[in-house]
Amino acid sequence: MLEIAARLDKSDLDLQLIFICGRNERLARVLRGKKNRLRFFVEGFSAQIPYYMSLSDFFIGKPGPGSLSEALLMKLPVIVERNGRTLPQERFNAEWIVDKQVGIVLSSFRSIERAVEEMLSAANLELYRANAAALNNRAVFECEEILRRIAEAKQMQAIV
Numbered sequence: 001m002l003e004i005a006a007r008l009d010k011s012d013l014d015l016q017l018i019f020i021c022g023r024n025e026r027l028a029r030v031l032r033g034k035k036n037r038l039r040f041f042v043e044g045f046s047a048q049i050p051y052y053m054s055l056s057d058f059f060i061g062k063p064g065p066g067s068l069s070e071a072l073l074m075k076l077p078v079i080v081e082r083n084g085r086t087l088p089q090e091r092f093n094a095e096w097i098v099d100k101q102v103g104i105v106l107s108s109f110r111s112i113e114r115a116v117e118e119m120l121s122a123a124n125l126e127l128y129r130a131n132a133a134a135l136n137n138r139a140v141f142e143c144e145e146i147l148r149r150i151a152e153a154k155q156m157q158a159i160v
Contacts, residue, residue, distance in 0.1 A: 001027060002058060004112050009036045009114040013120075015039065018052050050074065058103070058119050060112070060130075062086075062091040072135055077128030078103035079115050102132045 001019060008015060017040040021028040024044075029049045043052065049070060053059070059071035063080040064087075071078050082094035082105050094105045104115045118124055 002030065004109050005031060005034065005036070005040070007110070007112050008116065009034075009038050011116075013038075013113065013116055015116070018043065020046065020052060057125070057140060058116075061114075063090045063105075064118065065090070065093065068093055068097070071148065072102060072132050075129060075133045077119060077125065077132055079106065079112070079119060080104075081106050081109050085105050100131060100135070102128055102135070 001021070005017070005019065010016065015038050015156055017038055019028075019031050019040060019042045021031065021042060022045050028042050028044045031040070046052070052075055053071060053074040056074075059076045060079045060081060061065070061067045061071075063078075063082060068078060068080075069106060078097060080094055080103065082091060086094065097103045098105055104119055105116055106112065119128065
């Protein structure tokens with residue numbers, strides 16, 4: 001996050017940034033202490049993530065399922081990193097982002113300035129937002145049916 005903040009601050013982009021640091025109080029303190037060209041807000045752990053996302057044009061972060069689900073539910077296009085440090089279970093998410101055209105996947109946040117510039121081009125932002133809005137993730141509602149079928153199958157095995 002510090003690298004992203006520094007790179008975007010050195011760029012020519014005109015941005016306002018929201019940094020959500022979670023329980024990493026040291027990171028929040030360091031970010032708050034920085035003198036930056038860009039306007040920014042730093043938040044620690046918060047239950048107000050939907051509010052902050054409602055203020056945002058896009059999301060930058062890890063390709064974790066929770067972060068991506070929240071961002072895309074809020075119709076936010078995403079910029080994520082996928083490389084050798086990406087957790088194995090998150091690697092497919094990055095491929096899915098490209099496949100669904102809901103954001104940009106970088107091999108390193110060292111090119112975050114270019115990615116944000118690309119994201120903010122009118123054609124791309126409109127496309128990514130439309131694609132994010134078109135998603136209809138119903139997985140949470142499908143779980144009930146899947147669990148019911150598993151329970152019924154177990155019950156049938158117990159009878160036999």
